[in-house]
Amino acid sequence: MQVNIEKIENINIYSIEGNLDSNTSGDLEKKLIPVIDANNTKFILDFSELNYISSAGLRVLLGAAKKLNQYSGKMILCSVKDDIKEVFEIAGLLPIFPIVDDPEAAAQKILQ
Amino acid sequence: MKVKFWGVRGSIPTPQSSVQIKQKIKRILRKISEKQLHDLPAINRYIDTLSPVEAGTIGGNTACIEVRADNQLIIFDMGSGIKNLGNAIMKNDQKTEGLDIHIFLTHTHWDHMIGFPFFSPAFFPSNTLHFYSGHPNLKERLEVQQDYRFFPVALNQMGSKKEFIQLEHNSSINIGNVKITNFPLYHPGGSFGYRVDYGGKSFVYATDSEYKDLSGKNTKNHIEFFRHADLLVFDAQYTFEEAIHKEDWGHSSALVGIDFSVQADVKRLALFHHEPERDDFEIENILKKSIDYGNINYPDKKLEVFLAIEGLEVNL
Structure with missing residues (x-):
């Protein structure tokens, strides 16, 4: 898994490539949680290059969402492949993670 | 087995x-x-x-599993299901010279020991019950459950001979040629998983366990415990989302069970410890979604996922 991070104004955009599972979710956690703790509250996760997410990956995203909630922050997912969207549906996480089509739509939603 | x-x-x-x-x-x-x-x-x-x-029904009785291997009678947990097991033993196995019955406890929460006072073979003086637990003071815990204030028959009034064995954590014990290994699990008050190995087949019973940190470094010991199991019985009380919100309640979900099973090359996964608030159709729906999850994430794996159902027998 590879995470490309950029920051445009006060929005943190994480583009995640590869597999998010028990072997890689810890890396994402290390890149995400300290940034939230440093008072960043707006995150876009671009999943266009994400191939697969397991329960370990979902767990890390939920931990981040829970933390962001404490700071009234927002995390929007975009460009999510159908299979991965279905995994979120199966896990009951669609109400927690807003999913939009592309990064532009994510930026619009996060600024609402 | x-x-x-x-x-x-x-x-x-x-x-x-x-x-x-x-x-x-x-x-x-x-x-x-x-x-x-x-x-x-x-x-x-x-x-x-x-x-x-x-x-019919998936079943409303709490945790109890019978294992037969090498002519040994081994029981895991004494939830309300043990009453019907006791009746079946009386009908099919009871002999005048008595029986040796080996009972392993994951822990002593009510749903795992509430059935014992109704376990008929425990009333026969010719029978010997061998209790195994990773927890200390098991005899005292059973005595408390059958204190006269809570139940009319005390433990020592049940006529069978009783032996209590406290297991060293992560140790193995042999019953005949059946090897049983325990493994501590994360649950309020602690719980223990058991792995049964006999004749080249293995059965793992891992209920009442929560997995908060799913990273590989934290789960590798669990994966090794489950490795190559022919059957893994796994705590799937909650949906994935519920398990996160009920942090420290000590239970897990089917999705975690599937991920672990794939990593450990488990052959068959039985979803167990069904949530009492759910009806049979809701539990079946969890199974369907879990199978979908497995098909999406692991299309090349041949893991069989099914519901533990009261009365179901699995031959390994």
Whole structure:
């Protein structure tokens, strides 16, 4: 898994490539949680290059969402492949993670 | 090795309600009508094809599993399901010279020991019950459960001989040629998983366990414990989302069970410790979604996922 991070104004955009599972979710956690703790509250996760997410990956995203909630922050997912969207549906996480089509739509939603 | 489920429900015995039974009857009648079945033999044949979810029940008794291997009688947990197991032992196994019955406890929460006072073989002086637990003071815990304030028959009034063995954590014990290894699990008050190895087959019983950190470094010991199991019985009380919100309640979800099973090359995964608030159709729906999850994430794996159902026997 590879995470490309950029920051445009006060929005943190994480583009995640590869597999998010028990072997890689810890890396994402290390890149995400300290940034939230440093008072960043707006995150876009671009999943266009994400191939697969397991329960370990979902767990890390939920931990981040829970933390962001404490700071009234927002995390929007975009460009999510159908299979991965279905995994979120199966896990009951669609109400927690807003999913939009592309990064532009994510930026619009996060600024609402 | 034969594994039989006598109690599969979590937390509290959960009988079917009248509303649930009526719902099933209406569904069956509707299907009979749709299929235009009119004569009784055809209707009977059709009903016999229906699953326990449709025309029976997944089961409301709490945790109890029977294992038979190498002519040994081994029981895991003494939830309310052990009452019916005791009756079956009385009918099929009881001999005048007595029986040796080996009982392993995951922990002593009510849903895992509430059935013991109703376990008929425990009343026969010719029988010997061998209790195994990773927890200390098991005898005292059973005595408390049968204190006169809570139950009319004290532990020492049950006529069988009783032996209490406290297991060293992560150790193995042999019963005949059956090797049983324990493994501590994360649960309020602590719980223990058990792995049974016999004749090249293995069965793992891992209920009442929460997995908060799913990273590889934290789960590798669990994965090794489950490695190459022919059957893994796994705590799937919650949905994934519920398990996160009920942090420290000590239970897990089917999705975690599937991920672990794939990593450990488990052959068959039984979802166990069903949530008492859910009816059979809701539990079946969890199974369907879990299978979808497995098909999406692991299309090349041949893991079989199914529900632990009261009365189900699995031959390994």
